[in-house]
Amino acid sequence: MAPVVKRFTIPIFIPMQGYPFACVFCNQRNITGQYDPPGDELIIDKIEDHLRSIPVTDTGVELGFFGGSFAGLSYQKQVHYLELVKLILKANKSLVFDFQPGLIM
Numbered sequence: 001m002a003p004v005v006k007r008f009t010i011p012i013f014i015p016m017q018g019y020p021f022a023c024v025f026c027n028q029r030n031i032t033g034q035y036d037p038p039g040d041e042l043i044i045d046k047i048e049d050h051l052r053s054i055p056v057t058d059t060g061v062e063l064g065f066f067g068g069s070f071a072g073l074s075y076q077k078q079v080h081y082l083e084l085v086k087l088i089l090k091a092n093k094s095l096v097f098d099f100q101p102g103l104i105m
Helices: 028-032 040-053 075-084 086-090
Strands: 006-013 059-066 094-097
Touching (some): 006 040, 059 086
Parallel strands (some): 006 059
């Protein structure tokens, strides 16, 4: 029998980035108190910290951009974030995005 793979998600919170609306139900700035997106160094540090705490065997790791709409970010910003995390993706990790379907072009 194949081993059970445990999934771990490393969250990268990008509050309201790429999302132009701010209703009471989804305004991540008001809900979390985080107004600015994390800088590159903080993103890398967070990923490295999480990877150190995740077992190496029988695990799946995904990196998630949450709290905004990745699809709503400018193309340049999307590429910037993907370039920043490409080493993690090369290590057979997966990527998940929080997005609003109406913002996909």
